[in-house]
Amino acid sequence: MPQSFIKLHTTLLSILLFMLFLALLVVFQLGTLKPAVDIDWVDSVAEGGIAFMTLIWLLTTLIMRPKGTVTNLLFFGLSAMHITLLLDFLDEFFTFSKHHSWLSSLEAFPAVVGMILMSLAMYYWGQEQRVLNHLLTKKERFYRTHGLHDFITGLYRADYMKRQIEQELIKLANTSNCFCIALFDIKGFALFNQRYGSIRANNLLFDIGQIITLNLRNTDLACRFASDRFIVLLPNTSHLEATYITKQVANMVAQHTPYDQNQAKTGFSQVHWHCVEAADTDTLSNLLTELNQGLEQQKRATTV
Numbered sequence: 001m002p003q004s005f006i007k008l009h010t011t012l013l014s015i016l017l018f019m020l021f022l023a024l025l026v027v028f029q030l031g032t033l034k035p036a037v038d039i040d041w042v043d044s045v046a047e048g049g050i051a052f053m054t055l056i057w058l059l060t061t062l063i064m065r066p067k068g069t070v071t072n073l074l075f076f077g078l079s080a081m082h083i084t085l086l087l088d089f090l091d092e093f094f095t096f097s098k099h100h101s102w103l104s105s106l107e108a109f110p111a112v113v114g115m116i117l118m119s120l121a122m123y124y125w126g127q128e129q130r131v132l133n134h135l136l137t138k139k140e141r142f143y144r145t146h147g148l149h150d151f152i153t154g155l156y157r158a159d160y161m162k163r164q165i166e167q168e169l170i171k172l173a174n175t176s177n178c179f180c181i182a183l184f185d186i187k188g189f190a191l192f193n194q195r196y197g198s199i200r201a202n203n204l205l206f207d208i209g210q211i212i213t214l215n216l217r218n219t220d221l222a223c224r225f226a227s228d229r230f231i232v233l234l235p236n237t238s239h240l241e242a243t244y245i246t247k248q249v250a251n252m253v254a255q256h257t258p259y260d261q262n263q264a265k266t267g268f269s270q271v272h273w274h275c276v277e278a279a280d281t282d283t284l285s286n287l288l289t290e291l292n293q294g295l296e297q298q299k300r301a302t303t304v
């Protein structure tokens with residue numbers, strides 16, 4: 001779930017306020033306010049808008065990122081750029097005497113320092129992203145799109161999976177590369193919801209999503225399908241191999257022990273599952289129908 005890190009950055013926020021105060025103090029002390037007729041209002045609005053946007057980027061960085069080197073570099077880089085743009089904006093309203101003309105000349109200097117810091121931040125950010133990309137391997141394939149994310153499980157939603165299955169069906173028609181899809185459904189999830197509440201139930205959805213992805217191969221993809229169901233794509237996989245992997249995932253989910261905030265065990269964590277192999281005559285819709293029907297049959301068979 002999205003979380004704000006702003007409370008961790010009180011020191012950086014204080015530094016920002018101090019830098020802004022200092023910049024304003026210098027301009028107000030050394031500059032003289034221009035008469036209104038000398039002010040270019042169009043230019044002022046444009047420059048003010050740019051300065052304001054860098055401030056928004058700065059605050060967004062502090063909201064979205066935890067403490068660390070990349071955050072510090074982004075913060076100081078963006079702050080330096082913001083100071084330059086702020087001075088540029090104030091320049092529209094103040095004139096400086098010959099003695100203090102250095103202020104206008106040095107105005108661009110913080111932006112240069114800011115850009116160097118931002119470039120360093122990009123370098124370290126790239127290294128950080130490599131680690132994150134590795135963690136995302138089984139949650140996305142070749143294509144990142146934030147609109148299709150499920151924030152409870154951290155996985156992509158069914159629509160993302162449908163696009164991937166459609167691509168695999170095209171590949172199957174052209175190359176005869178077999179692939180399978182598997183569906184998991186949490187047993188008694190409505191009861192879990194009732195007994196332990198929706199926050200615990202959401203945590204269980206998150207946990208099970210993680211366990212499923214942990215027990216897949218790097219080439220597989222797991223998504224949340226709907227409600228308490230998860231769907232997995234297993235490319236280049238025979239039905240026999242896919243059944244083995246799916247069974248193994250279900251066994252690992254059954255080993256999971258969910259706890260509540262008092263560290264008490266909160267119940268069960270088991271799944272029904274079903275797995276099908278795609279045929280080259282299949283369409284997305286009949287493949288999903290076959291998968292759903294198979295799962296329903298399996299549920300009926302185990303509850304009789």
Ligand SMILES: Nc1nc2c(ncn2[C@@H]2O[C@H](COP(=O)(O)OP(=O)(O)OP(=O)(O)O)[C@@H](O)[C@H]2O)c(=O)[nH]1
Nearest residue numbers: 152185186187188189190191193198201202227228
């Ligand atoms: N906490 C939480 N509950 C959800 C979410 N989406 C769906 N649900 C609930 O999940 C429950 C699913 O109920 P069922 O489909 O009957 O599933 P079940 O109780 O596991 O039944 P069986 O699959 O037959 O074992 C319903 O109570 C939904 O309200 C969600 O995102 N968060």
